[in-house]
Amino acid sequence: MLVHKQDPLSPWKSLMEQKLKQLKEILFQVYDLNAVQQLLNWDQQTYMPLGGAEERGEQLATLAQLAHERFTSPEVGELLEDLQVFVDQLPPDSDEACLLRVTRRLYGKQTRVPASYVAEFAQVTTLAQTAWEQAKANDDFEYFRPHLEKIVEMRQQYAEFFAPYEHIYDPLLDDFEPGLKTAEVQQIFGTLKSEQVALIRTIASRQQVDDSFLHQPFDEKAQWDFGVEVITRFGYDWRRGRQDRSVHPFSTSFGLGDVRITTRFDPDRLATALFGTMHECGHALYDQGISPALRRTPLAAGASMAIHESQSRFWENLVGRSRAFWTFFYPRLKETFPKQLGNVSMEAFYRAINKVQPSLIRTEADEATYNLHIMLRLELEIALMEGSLKVHELPEIWNCKMQEYLGIAPKSNQEGVLQDIHWAFGGMGYFPTYALGNLVSAQIWEAIMKDIPDLENQIERGEFSGLLSWLREKIHRHGMKFPPQELVEKVTGSTITPQPYLRYLKRKFGDIYNI
Amino acid sequence: MLVHKQDPLSPWKSLMEQKLKQLKEILFQVYDLNAVQQLLNWDQQTYMPLGGAEERGEQLATLAQLAHERFTSPEVGELLEDLQVFVDQLPPDSDEACLLRVTRRLYGKQTRVPASYVAEFAQVTTLAQTAWEQAKANDDFEYFRPHLEKIVEMRQQYAEFFAPYEHIYDPLLDDFEPGLKTAEVQQIFGTLKSEQVALIRTIASRQQVDDSFLHQPFDEKAQWDFGVEVITRFGYDWRRGRQDRSVHPFSTSFGLGDVRITTRFDPDRLATALFGTMHECGHALYDQGISPALRRTPLAAGASMAIHESQSRFWENLVGRSRAFWTFFYPRLKETFPKQLGNVSMEAFYRAINKVQPSLIRTEADEATYNLHIMLRLELEIALMEGSLKVHELPEIWNCKMQEYLGIAPKSNQEGVLQDIHWAFGGMGYFPTYALGNLVSAQIWEAIMKDIPDLENQIERGEFSGLLSWLREKIHRHGMKFPPQELVEKVTGSTITPQPYLRYLKRKFGDIYNI
Secondary structure (H helix, E strand, C coil): CCCCCCCCCHHHHHHHHHHHHHHHHHHHHHHHHHHHHHHHHHHHHHCCCHHHHHHHHHHHHHHHHHHHHHHCCHHHHHHHHHHHHHHHHCCCCCHHHHHHHHHHHHHHHHCCCCHHHHHHHHHHHHHHHHHHHHHHHCCCHHHHHHHHHHHHHHHHHHHHCCCCCCCCCHHHHHHHCCCCCHHHHHHHHHHHHHHHHHHHHHHHCCCCCCCHHHCCCCCHHHHHHHHHHHHHHHCCCHHHCCEEECCCCCEEECCCCCEEEEECCCCCCHHHHHHHHHHHHHHHHHHHCCCHHHCCCCCCCCCCHHHHHHHHHHHHHHHCCCHHHHHHHHHHHHHHCHHHHCCCCHHHHHHHHCCCCCCCCHHHCCCCCHHHHHHHHHHHHHHHHHCCCCHHHHHHHHHHHHHHHHCCCCCCCCCCCCCCCHHHHCCCCCCHHHHHHHHHHHHHHHHHHHHCCCHHHHHHCCCCHHHHHHHHHHCHHHCCCCCHHHHHHHHHCCCCCCHHHHHHHHHHHHHHCCC | CCCCCCCCCHHHHHHHHHHHHHHHHHHHHHHHHHHHHHHHHHHHHHCCCHHHHHHHHHHHHHHHHHHHHHHCCHHHHHHHHHHHHHHHHCCCCCHHHHHHHHHHHHHHHHCCCCHHHHHHHHHHHHHHHHHHHHHHHCCCHHHHHHHHHHHHHHHHHHHHCCCCCCCCCHHHHHHHCCCCCHHHHHHHHHHHHHHHHHHHHHHHHCCCCCCHHHCCCCCHHHHHHHHHHHHHHHCCCHHHCCEEECCCCCEEECCCCCEEEEECCCCCCHHHHHHHHHHHHHHHHHHHCCCHHHCCCCCCCCCCHHHHHHHHHHHHHHHCCCHHHHHHHHHHHHHHCHHHHCCCCHHHHHHHHCCCCCCCCHHHCCCCCHHHHHHHHHHHHHHHHHCCCCHHHHHHHHHHHHHHHHCCCCCCCCCCCCCCCHHHHCCCCCCHHHHHHHHHHHHHHHHHHHHCCCHHHHHHCCCCHHHHHHHHHHCHHHCCCCCHHHHHHHHHCCCCCCHHHHHHHHHHHHHHCCC
């Protein structure tokens, strides 16, 4: 007969495990309610008939309210309190310790926000999205204005739940980029702005590249098929995903087994769907790569929006706009569009898809000017939140700033202030993460090159599994376990910094524009 | 200055109205949670990638559990109790009185079922639906068997929550057909069976009609477009709906503003999509016609499944397989398919789409044999519930009964026991409502003919607005306000009875087969 030596801590441990299980049961339900909201959103943007908008708003409001009530219930607070000592016993990087830390942070935030606010905000932003779609289609800012006014007012109200704050924009930013402050972003953007503007000026003084062949009719079905071939090679798992069309392309996930992307087609502009598809696939690869051990918990998500964006921009730009990538894919693209590209050399194509030219639409901006679109939005968002700018003044000031930053101004609000959906879903604080994502993508590139010096040769052969494995191992599988700055430092040796991105831009465009 | 005469009941009344408002707030949330489940289901059957099945099951379980908890909470019980005296003060047919009556009935039922059962059943049936799809595709009953065994066991368990009962099948039937008993159905089916079998025998002795031209390749896009033209004329509101493809066609609603249908195509069989589309449109017209005053309450649904089915069968058969209908539409169909139908006269076409011939697939059965498919299923369901039949015995007994009832037996389970999705979603008790719906559709036809003697002329001109208005006024707008038998009696002067349907069959097929 064996004699078990009893661990004196074991009854306590098993109590703690029991409590952790209880907590997880609630987190599972909250996760489900949030996942379902994503599905309702996906449906709204892909297939929902117009008549469904009002009830969709009510449904989203009900789900948001129930998720919020469930998550902020005193039971969760007590369990977190009881489990606090347990966290110290766990390996700090273990799934459980991270789950408890992250849940505690989210609980601390969400308990400051009343359920009634959550329900109202869900409904207001659902209606606003339908209004935005109509307003954009009809180039009618006035139709969208009252919705946006309400949203700005509610976002200001939201910030007040977190008073005192350093800056009224901080609580919004924190939702997308945990821990980051407005002042830090402004500092990073400061460096970036002067250097990027200088680079753009230099480029403007050089001979422009010709990209006219990218602007001619391209069959939509052929575009779709080519995009599918590319992302299938990237490693997008179609068993756990699908692609549809929507006005504004996006990636969304209803769990680790269902991560979808959407795209849109411009029949006269090859780049729109091509790079849009790679971009959304980059997001989706992240979500598909999260460890199954984290499923149905708050950790089953990206570390932050900037980290998420680093993945989409990585595949879209660092990979998708590289010479190595097109060494493999250009012959295939030429086969697909022999009439349009038969006489275009690979080098001419490479330069065309990397043409730097100030333009109106953010999602279609080149890598050198993209961040300026973001800076413009950040300044407007901050002014709206501070109250120094009114919604009705937006179209005019948008156009002024476009002139100031990029030297061009939109002729319609469709191409101006109405171009993006973000404000319609209340996503103030979201835009800066796009620029930060660019920076991180270049930091990651430099880190990978040390581990896989052969990477460009692999890409030239159409092999992406080494790259994807590296990203899965270093970033994807961890989900939201680590704060973004900590994760970036772990992976690249530094917190978010503009230097690698500036080095990347100068090297790439120095070559293309003979600087 | 005016002096108001105070109603002595007014403080009490306003208290009651306050309580009614409180109750409605909860019912709204429950409605939303149920509507969202419908959307998740729609998505699962139209677009969801396979990898999403497991999480979809969890999501549906969470929603079902929350809806059940919310609806069966003591708060609802108390409000219903408090409001009971108020019901007597209200006009008995008022929306409020009906709402309180129906809610009370549902509350009485649902409080007998534990939330844990509801969650488990939602998850079990979600997984079973995916398994059924695969099993059907691969003609592999064994793959589906364990799922169905679990479902039968859970349905038996469900019936026990309602013990004592006259028959174990009663509680299941009641979910689809409030108030109806198994014995009543068996009695109605008794009359029907002997008369329908006699009719089929007589028909079999006559010369068979030729429908070979319906079985040739028909372009799918042209089929889709023709179906769309038909249901647009019927009055389907596309602003509040859409059509997609699915393995098993269905109609579903996520609110009064979003009522969708699905269809499927058989490239070599014109009737599949054509009549399937009209059928689902019939369901959808019902849901689109419910009074907006009932929105987001339990009354915003059909009176019962039989009444719902009476609408789908009405448009599919009484309208869609009539001479009057094809007088208008046949020239159009010929234009659409000149190669296939150029030499086919309208009379030959009319007889072909009404050909009576025992066949394997219920959804494609003709009007004379359809009900026998239902009787077979009813007998199997009752035997499964009673425990006298085991799931593993199903394929064999299915085939035996097909032989006995219809004189033919399927060569595969795909065309046999696996053909329908209903058991996979746990819908035992659902099938009989299809046959009852047939009966009611003929009762309604006789009633309309009294009010609109001109109806066939209208249909010949492709005019359906008079018909739709009548159905809206008499049936659709009331939603679930009245018990099904009461509603049928109100509209047709009699509760559900087989005579009008038998008259209809004899008149129609007597003409076609010269009996």
